[in-house]
Amino acid sequence: MEKKGFFSRLKEGLAKTRQNITEKMDLLFKYHNEVNDELFDELEEVLILADVGVNTTTRLIEKVRERVREERIREAQRVRAVLKEEILALLSQPQELNLRFPAVFLVVGVNGVGKTTTIGKLAHMFQSQGRKVLMAAGDTFRAAAIEQLEVWANRVGCQIVRHTEGADAAAVVFDAIQAAKSRGIDLLICDTAGRLHTKKNLMNELEKINRIIEREYPEAHKEVFLVLDATTGQNAVSQAKMFKEKVNVTGIILTKLDGTAKGGIIIAVKSELGIPIRYIGVGEGMDDLQPFDAEAFVEALFEEA
Amino acid sequence: MAFEGLTGKLQAALKKLTGKGKLSEKDVKEAMRDVRLALLEADVNFVVVKDLINRITQRAVGQEIMESLTPGQQVIKIVNEELTALMGGTQSKINMAPNPPTVIMMVGLQGSGKTTTSAKLAGYLKKQGKSPLLVACDIYRPAAIKQLQVVGEKVGVPVFERGQVDPVEIAREAVEFAKKQQRDVVIIDTAGRLHINEELMEELSRIKAQVKPHEILLVVDAMTGQDAVNVAKSFDERLGLDGVILTKLDGDTRGGAALSIKAVTGKPIKFVGMGEKLDDLEPFHPNRMASRILGMGDILTLIEKAQASIDEKKAQELEKKLREQQFTLEDFLDQLQQLKKIGSINDIVSMLPGVDVQKLSASGALNEKELIKAEAIIQSMTPEERRNPSIINASRKRRIAMGSGTTIQDVNRLLKSFEQFRHMMKQMSNIEKAMKRGRFKFPFL
Numbered sequence: 001m002e003k004k005g006f007f008s009r010l011k012e013g014l015a016k017t018r019q020n021i022t023e024k025m026d027l028l029f030k031y032h033n034e035v036n037d038e039l040f041d042e043l044e045e046v047l048i049l050a051d052v053g054v055n056t057t058t059r060l061i062e063k064v065r066e067r068v069r070e071e072r073i074r075e076a077q078r079v080r081a082v083l084k085e086e087i088l089a090l091l092s093q094p095q096e097l098n099l100r101f102p103a104v105f106l107v108v109g110v111n112g113v114g115k116t117t118t119i120g121k122l123a124h125m126f127q128s129q130g131r132k133v134l135m136a137a138g139d140t141f142r143a144a145a146i147e148q149l150e151v152w153a154n155r156v157g158c159q160i161v162r163h164t165e166g167a168d169a170a171a172v173v174f175d176a177i178q179a180a181k182s183r184g185i186d187l188l189i190c191d192t193a194g195r196l197h198t199k200k201n202l203m204n205e206l207e208k209i210n211r212i213i214e215r216e217y218p219e220a221h222k223e224v225f226l227v228l229d230a231t232t233g234q235n236a237v238s239q240a241k242m243f244k245e246k247v248n249v250t251g252i253i254l255t256k257l258d259g260t261a262k263g264g265i266i267i268a269v270k271s272e273l274g275i276p277i278r279y280i281g282v283g284e285g286m287d288d289l290q291p292f293d294a295e296a297f298v299e300a301l302f303e304e305a
Numbered sequence: 306m307a308f309e310g311l312t313g314k315l316q317a318a319l320k321k322l323t324g325k326g327k328l329s330e331k332d333v334k335e336a337m338r339d340v341r342l343a344l345l346e347a348d349v350n351f352v353v354v355k356d357l358i359n360r361i362t363q364r365a366v367g368q369e370i371m372e373s374l375t376p377g378q379q380v381i382k383i384v385n386e387e388l389t390a391l392m393g394g395t396q397s398k399i400n401m402a403p404n405p406p407t408v409i410m411m412v413g414l415q416g417s418g419k420t421t422t423s424a425k426l427a428g429y430l431k432k433q434g435k436s437p438l439l440v441a442c443d444i445y446r447p448a449a450i451k452q453l454q455v456v457g458e459k460v461g462v463p464v465f466e467r468g469q470v471d472p473v474e475i476a477r478e479a480v481e482f483a484k485k486q487q488r489d490v491v492i493i494d495t496a497g498r499l500h501i502n503e504e505l506m507e508e509l510s511r512i513k514a515q516v517k518p519h520e521i522l523l524v525v526d527a528m529t530g531q532d533a534v535n536v537a538k539s540f541d542e543r544l545g546l547d548g549v550i551l552t553k554l555d556g557d558t559r560g561g562a563a564l565s566i567k568a569v570t571g572k573p574i575k576f577v578g579m580g581e582k583l584d585d586l587e588p589f590h591p592n593r594m595a596s597r598i599l600g601m602g603d604i605l606t607l608i609e610k611a612q613a614s615i616d617e618k619k620a621q622e623l624e625k626k627l628r629e630q631q632f633t634l635e636d637f638l639d640q641l642q643q644l645k646k647i648g649s650i651n652d653i654v655s656m657l658p659g660v661d662v663q664k665l666s667a668s669g670a671l672n673e674k675e676l677i678k679a680e681a682i683i684q685s686m687t688p689e690e691r692r693n694p695s696i697i698n699a700s701r702k703r704r705i706a707m708g709s710g711t712t713i714q715d716v717n718r719l720l721k722s723f724e725q726f727r728h729m730m731k732q733m734s735n736i737e738k739a740m741k742r743g744r745f746k747f748p749f750l
């Protein structure tokens with residue numbers, strides 16, 4: 001299978017993102033040689049249009065202003081570098097994703113963000129690394145969700161544990177854990193039904209699934225991935241907050257970065273909640289998943305068009 | 306409610322304005338800064354916000370406001386008018402073809418909710434006496450066809466599919482099929498796609514050219530951020546949209562995308578998706594939403610409704626009693642009956658400013674059944690008890706419970722919620738006073 005390097009794929013996926021932001025940035029810096037209020041206003045506009053959000057944008061701009069003052073920066077170009085540094089500082093991971101096997105991933109998120117597709121991609125990624133992967137069809141609610149995951153299991157050639165539509169999702173996960181143990185599985189990935197973070201009952205159901213994993217599979221390394229859609233605006237922060245509260249999200253996967261949405265919301269999510277971003281989705285194919293690299297992300301974002 | 310967050314923000318922003326005697330230019334500018342932040346935080350597009358703020362500031366600063374007796378009211382009115390204008394009129398109508406079948410094409414980004422919404426729309430039209438046909442043109446996403454079949458069956462609408470062949474061909478055959486089978490509406494579910502995917506956008510153009518839909522609807526996730534305008538613009542330029550359906554509005558998103566899309570494309574939002582159940586499709590009410598966003602709840606609508614359904618004189622008496630703290634259970638009963646004429650209690654309370662509907666609902670205070678119970682309980686009281694609830698002792702409670710077929714706990718709860726209600730209305734009367742009882746009246750309180 002053809003493999004492209006991370007940078008080229010990331011850049012491909014981010015081509016649009018980069019274009020949008022950097023085009024604006026370039027335009028901006030062409031017009032501004034001086035550092036003045038107008039420059040900051042326009043920087044603010046660029047960030048807000050990228051969905052970074054008012055709070056985080058204000059904080060970033062304040063920080064840059066402060067540094068401009070302290071470091072006596074006189075050139076608009078230099079201001080850009082400082083802003084880049086500040087975003088990078090916000091995005092820097094607290095730690096690497098150190099996976100241990102056997103491992104179990106619980107994949108959660110609101111409706112339609114790309115959970116099932118991402119699970120297909122993750123399974124493919126780990127199978128290619130020689131890991132034995134098992135999927136648990138934990139979305140027993142949405143019509144044909146089980147079939148959708150099954151197609152992915154066939155595509156990537158991994159195993160799957162499924163019940164029927166309407167079955168208890170926790171029971172599916174329970175069975176999958178037993179299967180993972182007895183079949184010597186390296187990585188169990190559990191799909192879940194999309195749910196709005198504001199639906200109490202559904203969030204409680206998720207909590208229950210999470211508890212079952214903890215109770216039944218304590219020896220496994222556990223990751224809870226929240227899938228966020230790059231097209232989402234400020235609501236992503238609320239999503240992250242609630243999911244974190246309920247199931248202790250350990251990492252974020254940002255999907256659909258191949259569109260024109262700039263994905264700036266992860267900057268807000270990281271800054272406000274400290275949840276590390278682990279992977280990004282840049283398409284619908286099984287290769288379209290990349291480990292998140294803050295530096296590459298910011299570089300690509302600010303690269304000259 | 307979807308717009309609750311935004312409502313709260315705007316309310317906070319505007320609170321500074323109400324009750325002030327006069328507005329300086331500085332006052333307006335300052336308030337507009339807050340309004341701007343609130344709108345941006347609600348994901349309203351940056352450019353749209355800029356526009357809106359300029360327009361409102363221009364109108365607000367100067368005579369119109371300065372000479373008014375209640376400047377706060379004026380500003381609220383202006384912001385309300387602007388937001389309403391921005392979102393357009395009510396248009397939850399589907400263009401029906403003079404010669405059936407009417408062909409409706411559903412388009413949008415991946416994961417926006419097209420398949421579910423297609424089924425909801427099919428169910429909605431079926432209830433209106435139509436006989437729709439659903440068409441599975443998403444040949445890409447795994448199990449998408451199966452998903453449509455399942456939801457189609459749930460709403461009792463047949464699904465036309467041909468497996469993974471060219472969607473243009475599927476659409477063509479489907480329309481033929483519909484003609485033969487006397488199906489008068491054809492709803493085409495297409496695959497989710499990025500607006501910048503040339504090949505897939507071309508596919509949509511070809512489907513359009515082939516079946517000439519009467520209605521092309523863009524399905525948009527209400528949680529969409531700043532990019533909403535780019536998406537809507539691209540689809541509109543490429544296909545010529547007839548309307549928009551906003552989905553997932555049952556969450557806590559502030560839904561600023563609703564404002565932006567309308568402003569940028571001029572296309573009406575026809576329906577909103579309010580849940581995963583297949584009958585959770587509702588008409589979009591721009592004016593109601595605008596008032597909500599304003600943080601004045603739906604007060605304007607409420608007043609209109611109330612005025613239409615309530616005896617003016619009686620209302621004034623009541624208002625007087627309320628102000629003089631002579632409000633009794635008798636009046637409470639009367640109120641309950643009046644309220645029922647206006648609409649559901651949830652509707653009404655959600656229109657009141659500063660009332661946290663979610664919290665109230667959780668406390669059970671807004672339960673329709675409880676209100677019916679309340680009515681029964683009060684009816685079992687003697688006139689004296691109604692006028693002076695403090696005389697209701699244990700044995701009276703037992704008698705009332707017996708008489709109304711409820712329990713003593715129910716009676717206790719009612720007495721308690723009466724106190725709460727009295728409190729709430731006292732607050733309302735304060736708000737009203739703050740608004741200097743100008744044009745804004747609450748005759749039913």
Ligand SMILES: Nc1nc2c(ncn2[C@@H]2O[C@H](COP(=O)(O)OP(=O)(O)OP(=O)(O)O)[C@@H](O)[C@H]2O)c(=O)[nH]1
Pocket residue numbers: 109110111112113114115116117118139142145192193194195255256257258259280281282283284288415416446497499
């Ligand atoms: N362009 C693009 N599309 C994606 C990406 N990830 C997922 N999708 C698409 O988004 C749509 C929804 O993806 P799903 O994986 O079904 O999403 P989900 O979160 O499992 O959805 P529910 O289970 O219904 O809540 C599908 O059409 C996917 O192909 C991505 O990175 N880029």
Ligand SMILES: [Mg+2]
Pocket residue numbers: 115116117139145191192193194
């Ligand atoms: Mg799924």
